[in-house]
Amino acid sequence: MNALRGPALLFCPGTRPDRFAKAAAAADTVVIDLEDAVAPDDKDEARALALAELSELDPDAVLVRINAPGTPWHDDDVAALAAYPRVPVMLPMADLAADVEELAPRPVVALCETARGVLAAPAIADAPNCVGLMWGSEDLVADLGGRPGRTPDGGYRPAVEEARTRILYAARAAGVVPIDTVLVDIADLTTLRRDAEAAVAAGFAAKACIHPSQVSVVREAFRPTDREVAEAREMLAAAAEHGGGVFRLDGRMIDAPILAHAREILRQAGDDAADASESVTS
Known part of the structure; x- marks a missing residue:
């Protein structure tokens, strides 16, 4: 995998294999999610369902978000994916370059969503098998111990905006793909459009979506006039x-x-x- 297909990445729960192909058709890259979208009791089932369907998907247009290092499911996720060495993974809670390097030679999109991960982003992006860098706003705000990361007018608060900028600089400096975070308010397409326009203006190459209705908004924002x-x-x-x-x-x-x-x-x-x-x- 030489480059991530963008600009719209779409998350799909690992428990919904019936949606994998639809998500792949709707977006530029489908992200099969074994982490946040899957309850702890359903992790093993989601992994098995995802593995059963991977052969039907284009390996150049799919990512698998595995569970974070140190969780009970991380090692099993990595072992299960051994049969698909071309499929890149998205690594959540990426705090250290070593977290990415341990997965080599598999391509990795590192998801920096803690204060430690944001500060370590330059080293993480420099890992030989890192192909992309994404930031996660919701987990980051929780890690910082702050209030909601949005201002009353819908923009990001300064501490959150700084993290966004650091991820962009780290990715571009390392020559990997910078990916903007998701917007969890699915119905707020106005804020999504504003976020996406700001992302492409800043230099992000892609933005992640959590619902198919967000894909067209992201694509329109990234498409030159x-x-x-x-x-x-x-x-x-x-x-x-x-x-x-x-x-x-x-x-x-x-x-x-x-x-x-x-x-x-x-x-x-x-x-x-x-x-x-x-x-x-x-």
Whole structure:
């Protein structure tokens, strides 16, 4: 697995194998959840159900969120997945790089949702088998001992926003995929849209969802506008004609960072011209 498919990841309870294929079809990546979505008494059943269905899913579009290190179910989850070495896992409560490295060579998306995990995020992201970094707002607020992490206007409180930013920086610095947290209020699509727009503007590559109704909102927020795509194509075409170096376009200075952003816009839009232009405009 070279890269996570995004921008919309969708969690699906491990106890509902009837929903796995539907979730995979609805989102870019389905996250089969053996942790929070499964009651303690149902852990063994969920694991068995998930394992029975994994062969029917695209290994490049599925994650399995296993139980956290130190829990009674973690080792059994890891052992059961040995039959599917290509399937990446999402590791909750990731506090140490060693937690990720112990799962090597399996690809891991590390979920940092404690104060310790957020502070250790740079080292965690640098683990050789780490392919993504996600933060978890609800568990983090509980770990911090604070009040609800949202302000009255729906934004994040400063301590929570700092954690979000740290995860983004750590992921980008290590070259792994930064993933924004879920919104647990399924009906609040307004806040979800605002969160997703802020995430893509900041530099997150994906956002996690807990209900299919959230997927289209996330995809729309991450999809570049027609105007952005047209401007990116114009910049790259002009750069190809110019032959390299800094140049002016419509009164604006165009240099390498701006062209890199234009290529990213086209990649997000699924435009093959992004890759074709890289050798010409780099």
